[in-house]
Amino acid sequence: MESTVNRIQSSLFRQKVTSAAEAATAIHPGDTVAISGFASAGTPKVVIPALADRIHAARGAGSNFTVNLLTGASVSTETERILAEVDGIALRMPYQSEATARRKINDGRMDYVDIHLSHVAQQVWEGYYGNVDVAVVEVAGVTESGELIPSASIGNNKTWLDVADRIILEVNSWVPAAMEGMHDVYYGTALPPNRKPLEITRVQDRIGQPTYRVDPAKVVAVVETNVPDSASELTEPDDVSLAIAGHVLDFFAHEVKAGRLPADTLLPLQAGIGNVANAVLGGLDRGGYRALTCYSEVIQDSMLRLIKDGAVAHASATSLALSAKGLAELTDNIDFYREHITLRPQEISNHPEVVRRLGIIAMNGMLEADIYGNVNSTHVMGTKIMNGIGGSGDFARNGYLSMFLSPSTAKGGAISSIVPMVPHVDHTEHDTQVLVTEQGLADLRGLSPRRRSQVVIDRCAHPEFRPLLHDYVARAQATPGIGHTPHLLGEAFSFHERFLATGSMLP
Numbered sequence: 001m002e003s004t005v006n007r008i009q010s011s012l013f014r015q016k017v018t019s020a021a022e023a024a025t026a027i028h029p030g031d032t033v034a035i036s037g038f039a040s041a042g043t044p045k046v047v048i049p050a051l052a053d054r055i056h057a058a059r060g061a062g063s064n065f066t067v068n069l070l071t072g073a074s075v076s077t078e079t080e081r082i083l084a085e086v087d088g089i090a091l092r093m094p095y096q097s098e099a100t101a102r103r104k105i106n107d108g109r110m111d112y113v114d115i116h117l118s119h120v121a122q123q124v125w126e127g128y129y130g131n132v133d134v135a136v137v138e139v140a141g142v143t144e145s146g147e148l149i150p151s152a153s154i155g156n157n158k159t160w161l162d163v164a165d166r167i168i169l170e171v172n173s174w175v176p177a178a179m180e181g182m183h184d185v186y187y188g189t190a191l192p193p194n195r196k197p198l199e200i201t202r203v204q205d206r207i208g209q210p211t212y213r214v215d216p217a218k219v220v221a222v223v224e225t226n227v228p229d230s231a232s233e234l235t236e237p238d239d240v241s242l243a244i245a246g247h248v249l250d251f252f253a254h255e256v257k258a259g260r261l262p263a264d265t266l267l268p269l270q271a272g273i274g275n276v277a278n279a280v281l282g283g284l285d286r287g288g289y290r291a292l293t294c295y296s297e298v299i300q301d302s303m304l305r306l307i308k309d310g311a312v313a314h315a316s317a318t319s320l321a322l323s324a325k326g327l328a329e330l331t332d333n334i335d336f337y338r339e340h341i342t343l344r345p346q347e348i349s350n351h352p353e354v355v356r357r358l359g360i361i362a363m364n365g366m367l368e369a370d371i372y373g374n375v376n377s378t379h380v381m382g383t384k385i386m387n388g389i390g391g392s393g394d395f396a397r398n399g400y401l402s403m404f405l406s407p408s409t410a411k412g413g414a415i416s417s418i419v420p421m422v423p424h425v426d427h428t429e430h431d432t433q434v435l436v437t438e439q440g441l442a443d444l445r446g447l448s449p450r451r452r453s454q455v456v457i458d459r460c461a462h463p464e465f466r467p468l469l470h471d472y473v474a475r476a477q478a479t480p481g482i483g484h485t486p487h488l489l490g491e492a493f494s495f496h497e498r499f500l501a502t503g504s505m506l507p
Helices: 020-026 049-058 077-085 099-108 117-125 157-163 240-255 275-286 303-307 324-332 334-338 353-360 392-398 451-460 464-475 494-502
Strands: 032-035 065-070 089-093 134-142 148-150 166-172 219-225 269-271 290-297 312-317 341-343 361-365 368-370 401-405 434-437 441-444
Touching: 020 219, 032 157, 049 077, 077 099, 077 324, 077 451, 089 099, 089 166, 117 368, 134 157, 134 303, 134 341, 157 275, 157 312, 240 275, 240 401, 240 434, 269 275, 275 401, 303 312, 303 324, 303 334, 353 392, 361 392, 368 451, 392 401, 441 451, 451 464
Parallel strands: 032 065, 032 134, 065 089, 134 166, 166 219, 269 290, 269 361, 290 312, 312 341, 361 401, 401 434
Antiparallel strands: 134 148, 434 441
């Protein structure tokens, strides 16, 4: 692999090269630290472990050393884990996916703020999280003029470089040099009342530049690395995932026949992270579609296959969330993929204006939905955070089609993903158009609440739970004066209460 020093073309930045341990001394107790990384891709490799060592040593000496940690979305699990294990994180924002951090958040030992990913940059600019003291950002190189070549994700890096007082750069020569030119970093964002329209009318449109700008005076350290991204491993689609994918593909065919989607190209696709979304995308090349487009947050392995097969003409995202096999495929054929992929800041990849204009088909996972279409995508049993809302709301609220996908049961059939009332709402019934489980697909468009409840139960609930749900609805609707959206408030959370008491939602 190419030497990192060849990636630092600026003599001014070469003078700032130092060790990870030395760079980490620029981070002080109580600092707000913003780091690169989105779905593992582009996470700093060596400075954060060095920071964890400092925090651990400080604790051994009786000092309390914590930082507030801001990211694009999830970062590599090992990075988040090492900081959580030394109790180094006081506040976390906006998305996490690591078990140690999750446990400390749910135990009340770490503050966590869960927000829509498209809102992060604006809220940081407005000072909601105070001053950003340090940014630690991975890049693929530094140009002779001192601009920075992004790596495998952009996320909020442009914002971090703009707002941070001090900047530490990790220049990673593992990132293929040929990735240069894949990125579109937009510098026209302004706060109200000075905003201008984003001139993106096609997925492949570019409105920015291929590099980051940075004030050299703020760069306090440059660290050389040659370390691969952590792979986002996926298992092969199981029967449940394939069944869900089949229902989605049948629905697309139905919408094409009804004249609501273009026959060959559909509309730009967005899919969340995970095996179900990967299975849906993987099935598209069997549907005869050509020249599809994708406008999403992440690009997974299935998207690379679709691009290579010609089913997808162009994909726009903010990160490459790939398995080890996918990373190898990308790096081995980077010249080809560079012509078909654009990486953008997440405030652009998730921008509501663009999502609405392009007519995105939004497909995201959920933990559970209720009989009227309200969706919980973040909290187990209503109180325990799982990961966070991520960008699902950015796309669901503004997309042309909003779909939520999930297996109909969890925990070996003990939990139903269709319940009378969700105890935590991330997406209201007004933002949910289609629910899909392996049992079937419920198209909720144009249906009143009473009609929605029947369709959701009959088409999405597992057969073991349908009698319980039908009984609940029948008794609710028979209650005098019950109103527009029938509920038995004393029983609305009975499924969840039964699970907490007995370990199963079934009687």
